[in-house]
Structure formats: C-alpha cells, structure tokens
Amino acid sequence: MIEARPVPVRKARSMSWSSREGRSLIHQLVAIAAVLALIALLVRNTLTNMRLRGIQSGYDFLLQPFGFDISETLIPYTLASNYWTAFAIGMSNTLRVAIIGIVLATLLGTLIGIGRFSPNLILRKICYAYVEFFRNVPIYLQLLIWYLVFTEMLPDFESAWQQGSFFLSKNGLSMPWPVWELGHTLGLLGLLAGLAAGWVLARRARRHFELTGEPRPALRIVLGLMLAAxxxxxxxxxxxxxxxxxxxxxxxxxxxAALTPEFLALLLGLVFYTAAFIAEVVRSGIASVSLGQHEAAASLGLNKRQSMRLVVLPQALRVIIPPLTSQYLNLTKNSSLAVAIGYPELVSIANTTLNQTGRAIEALSIVMLAYLTLSLLTSALMNWFNASAAIRER
Structure with missing residues (x-):
C-alpha cells in the first residue's frame, strides 16, 4: 500500500506591520518614495534657480543647427544640420573606437595572458613586464604620449613613410580602400550569414564534444563557411x-581611407592599457583550473595547444567573463578622455554644444544616458555569453 505524501501547506503572506514581510515591504516603499522626493526637490530647485538667472532649459535646442565643424565623422552633415546630428556623430565615433578597441584589446590581452604560462622564460618575463608597465601608467598620460608620437615624432606628409600604397605621417595613416559597390555589400552580408551558420555548427560541435569527448574541427569549418559565403x-x-x-x-x-592621428592615438592608448588588465584576467582564469585537469587532458593524448583550447579555457571562462565585462565597460568609458587629444567623440561634442547653447544639464544628461545605454547593452550581451559558456552539470 502506497502512503500518500502530505502536501505542504503554504502560509498566507501577511502585509500588515506585525509581519516581517509586511515591514520589509513598507520600508522599501518608504525608501523609494524618499529617493523620488529628493530627486523631485533637486529638479525643482534647479529649474527655479535657472529661471531666476534667466537661463533657458529644455531640449528644444536639439532641433537647431549646430554650426561648428567636426574634424572626423562617419555621418555626413552640413552647416544646417541640427544638434541631433552632432550627437549622433559623437556617438558613432565613440562606438567606432570602442568596438575596434574591445576586439584588439581582447586578442592582445588573451595572448599576453596565455604567454604568462609559456615555458620560455624570456617570453614569460616580457609578458610580465608589459602588464606591469601599461597597467601602472595612467591612461590619460598614455593617450598624451601616443598623441605626441603621431603628431611630433612622425615625418610630414612630404616625407611620409611609404610601404606600397600605405602612407604613415603626422597626418595619420592612409591606406587603400575598395570603391564600394553592390558586390561589397552582398559580400559583407554573406560573411555575416556564414558567421551565423558557423556559430550554429560550433555549438553543435561543442555539444558533441561534451557528450562523447570527441573533438570536431569546428574552427576550420566556420572560417570556410564565412569565406565561401x-x-x-x-x-x-x-x-x-x-x-x-x-x-x-x-x-x-x-x-x-585615412585614420587620423587622434583616432590612432586614442585607439592604441585604450588597447594597450586595457589589454594589460585583460591579460591578468585571463591569467587568473587559467590559474584557477586545477593541475589535475591538465594531467587529465594529457592522459587523453591532447597536446598543450589542444589542452588549452578544449579543456582549460572552457573551464576558465566562468572566472574570466565577469571581470572581462568590467574591462569592456572601462574601455568604453575611458574613450571620453579623447577630449584631451581632440578626437570628436561624444563628450567632446557635448562640451562644444554646452559652450554654444548654455544647456549644460541637458547636454550632460544626454551623455550620461548614452553611456548608461552602452554599459547596459554591453553587460546584457556579456551576461548572455556568460550563461552560454557556463559549465552545466550532467
């Protein structure tokens, strides 16, 4: 005879002051109300003081023509373009240096972090010296040094260093660029489609490896699909x-195509600085994997490269990804220091805007909202990647 298990009785939640949950909820509501009241008070006092001093407020200036020149832009504009266009140009310049910087800093930092475990003593010491030097010199100073290198130490364009169709001088780096046509657009779309298909195949190869322990050459197939598409x-x-x-x-x-000295100085400064921190993140993640995992990989016949790629790095990712997200956020926010070297990113455009219009609060609020949005999107993407890379128990 099978005995019926008693069904646990859930206690009804009480929202009265006499219950613990009720008091906790009331305390939270009071705290939220106090914060909202403080914000409302600050906004009210700010608007009152601005009105007494005859300072205009509002975001209507965004529809007015900005009327100043922007040295570097991916978005075409005229003197009649409004401030919305100016902020869009600043945002595109920020995204441009942030995305390229994140990719390059990740590649360089990963190589240096892995190099810290090299059996070659000289290579280990070089990687160690790189990390200790670049992470202990302030990023602001590094940007100024790189700017001086590109504007003072390079030759004028008459004596530009030339390698084939590449020119490097005080005016920046000039290089060949394809005359964009439909074929280039379709090729780019094919590359993205091949990348998506390769990602699906890579996930299947990883799942097959987890179930059977047999690796599949996913990298070659992914690169082949991207190239073919x-x-x-x-x-x-x-x-x-x-x-x-x-x-x-x-x-x-x-x-x-030309890369200006300001862009190159900002990009290299951010990449070399952030890569030093990423290298330490990668090193600590690899060091967190126990020695037994290396020995188990060797017992399966995997060489050191296969052991690092198939055994060590997948386990180290759960330690690497959270601090790596912080470094991506820092790189994006550190791009605001470009105002010191004249690169027209978001903060530089905002400074010029508030000097022309006097709308300091509005201009700064737009910058804050832009960086907050970028940070939240980056965090969401990295959290998704962290969840997909997590090791699942069988």
Missing amino acids: AVLGWLAGGAPTGWNLPAKGDFQVEGG
Missing part, C-alpha cells in the same frame, strides 16, 4: 575589383 555574395554582386588608392597631393595624402 562572402565570396558568393561578392560574385553575385558583379565581383567588383575597383580600389581607391592614396597618393601624395600638394598639401596632403589624398584618396583612399
């Missing part, structure tokens, strides 16, 4: 082959 898209668009090549003009190197 990109080439097919390029061929479907007419296989364009035109290039815009830079050449020396009367006053500067003309044609091609």
Whole structure:
C-alpha cells in the first residue's frame, strides 16, 4: 500500500506591520518614495534657480543647427544640420573606437595572458613586464604620449613613410580602400550569414564534444563557411575589383581611407592599457583550473595547444567573463578622455554644444544616458555569453 505524501501547506503572506514581510515591504516603499522626493526637490530647485538667472532649459535646442565643424565623422552633415546630428556623430565615433578597441584589446590581452604560462622564460618575463608597465601608467598620460608620437615624432606628409600604397605621417595613416559597390555589400552580408551558420555548427560541435569527448574541427569549418559565403555574395554582386588608392597631393595624402592621428592615438592608448588588465584576467582564469585537469587532458593524448583550447579555457571562462565585462565597460568609458587629444567623440561634442547653447544639464544628461545605454547593452550581451559558456552539470 502506497502512503500518500502530505502536501505542504503554504502560509498566507501577511502585509500588515506585525509581519516581517509586511515591514520589509513598507520600508522599501518608504525608501523609494524618499529617493523620488529628493530627486523631485533637486529638479525643482534647479529649474527655479535657472529661471531666476534667466537661463533657458529644455531640449528644444536639439532641433537647431549646430554650426561648428567636426574634424572626423562617419555621418555626413552640413552647416544646417541640427544638434541631433552632432550627437549622433559623437556617438558613432565613440562606438567606432570602442568596438575596434574591445576586439584588439581582447586578442592582445588573451595572448599576453596565455604567454604568462609559456615555458620560455624570456617570453614569460616580457609578458610580465608589459602588464606591469601599461597597467601602472595612467591612461590619460598614455593617450598624451601616443598623441605626441603621431603628431611630433612622425615625418610630414612630404616625407611620409611609404610601404606600397600605405602612407604613415603626422597626418595619420592612409591606406587603400575598395570603391564600394553592390558586390561589397552582398559580400559583407554573406560573411555575416556564414558567421551565423558557423556559430550554429560550433555549438553543435561543442555539444558533441561534451557528450562523447570527441573533438570536431569546428574552427576550420566556420572560417570556410564565412569565406565561401562572402565570396558568393561578392560574385553575385558583379565581383567588383575597383580600389581607391592614396597618393601624395600638394598639401596632403589624398584618396583612399585615412585614420587620423587622434583616432590612432586614442585607439592604441585604450588597447594597450586595457589589454594589460585583460591579460591578468585571463591569467587568473587559467590559474584557477586545477593541475589535475591538465594531467587529465594529457592522459587523453591532447597536446598543450589542444589542452588549452578544449579543456582549460572552457573551464576558465566562468572566472574570466565577469571581470572581462568590467574591462569592456572601462574601455568604453575611458574613450571620453579623447577630449584631451581632440578626437570628436561624444563628450567632446557635448562640451562644444554646452559652450554654444548654455544647456549644460541637458547636454550632460544626454551623455550620461548614452553611456548608461552602452554599459547596459554591453553587460546584457556579456551576461548572455556568460550563461552560454557556463559549465552545466550532467
């Protein structure tokens, strides 16, 4: 005879002052109300003081033409463009340096972090010296040094260092760039489609490895899919082959694509500085994996490279990803220091805007909202990646 298990009786929640849950809820509501009241008081006093001093407020200035020149932009504008366009240009410049910087800093930091475990003594010491030097010199000072390198130590454009169609001088780096046509757009879309298909295959290969212990060459297949899809898209668009090549003009190197000294100084400063911290994050993550895991990988016949890629790094990711997210956020926020070297990112545009319009609170609030949005999106993406990379118990 099977005895029926008693069903646990849930206690009804009481929201009265006599219950613990009720008092906790009331305390939280009171705290939230106090914070909202303080914010409302500050806003009211600020608006009152601004009105007494004859200072205009509001965001209507965003529809007015900004009327100043921006040295570097990915978004076309005219003198009649409004402040919305100016802030969009600043945001695009911030995203440009942040995205490229995150990719390069991750690659460099990972290599240096792994190099800290190299059996080669010289390589280990070089990686150690790199980390200790770059993370202990303030980022602001590093940006100024890189800016001086590109603006004072490089030759003028008449004596620019030339390697093929690449020119490096005080005016920046000039390089060939394809004449953009439909084939390039379709090739880029094919590359993204191949990347998505490769990601699905990589997940299946990882799941197969977790179930059977047999590795599959996922990296080669992913790269092959990306290359094949990109080439097919390029061929479907007419296989364009035109290039815009830079050449020396009367006053500067003309044609091609150009990276300004300000952008290069900011990018290299952020990459070298952040990579030092990422290297320590990677080193600590690898060091957290027990020696028994290395020995188990060796007993399975895996060499050191396979052991690092298939055994050590997947386990180290759960330690690496959370602090790595902080470094990505720091790199994005440190890009605001570009105002010191004249790169027109978001803070630089905001400073010029508030000097012209006097809308300091409004301009700064836009900057705060932009950086808050970027930080939350970065955190959400990294949290998703952290959840997908977590080791699941069988």
